[in-house]
Amino acid sequence: MVSKTPDQPAEIEVPEEISGLRMTRQRQEVYRTLMQERNHPTANDVFMRVKDRLPNISLATVYNCLEALVQHGIIRQVNFERESSRYCPNLSEHGHFHDAVTGVIHDVDFKPGISLADVLNLPPGALIEDVEITLRGKIAIS
Amino acid sequence: MVSKTPDQPAEIEVPEEISGLRMTRQRQEVYRTLMQERNHPTANDVFMRVKDRLPNISLATVYNCLEALVQHGIIRQVNFERESSRYCPNLSEHGHFHDAVTGVIHDVDFKPGISLADVLNLPPGALIEDVEITLRGKIAIS
DNA sequence: AATTATAATTGGAATAATTCTTGATTGCGA
């Protein structure tokens, strides 16, 4: 019988390769951090987090890893206004609601069965490759 | 009878004040440029354009003017990924389609009668203050 | 009209996120 090590937080297993990208140790740790920290960390947040496990990693490498992961469609890059880019491993098409009071970023899903083309007057022939929907506001005290 | 000077491109008249903001000469020229150049210029684009009429204006002033206009809801600031901010005087709620091939930015309106809350599963109690919808893609050769 | 106060502008320096460069290291196939 295989032990589940229930006293340790479940460690996310990262394969050797994801969609054609060789997962080096650095890329694994960057990816693992994103899978664990679901709060849309910045490159610097990831850097500080990954240093616990790879003390010699450089910020440039974190940027490189994040870029490689984004290029291969493994994670998404999210921008709010001109703030630092943030990264998330939620690949389902979704938007982000940025709570201006707390700073928390909530993923916002589409209602089922809705497509953007139903809602927007797109230019004729437009082929959408990427969508970014960001909302800013506050959450009413309930 | 008043001449219409039909050989000159119609000059956009800018009032002394817009929604509580005193329109200084610099702000007028920045605003006029945005009204004429509907292609979502960057601060630097505006700067170069305005210099024709106000040779001594500084880039910092263009940034100041743009910020003041944005704060007073007279224009909108638009961001694509982490590129330079762009500015547009189209105040109706709309998104932007960024043609990755030509670089052209198209305004994209909502279909009539649609509201975002119809489409997205917003967090309960969310009060939206600002929406940014940006699409990137190409236009199929028709 | 002169004076005072307030706001705006300028030019340059400062900042911060990101990218680039270069040299070292690693991993992998022949």
Add this chain to the structure above:
DNA sequence: TCGCAATCAAGAATTATTCCAATTATAATT
């Protein structure tokens, strides 16, 4: 095992934007 290509590290460079201090313009008051 050797050599090649990919990756990494460290720090320099870049770029958009903001900040700051000094000047100028505008408005308000006498």
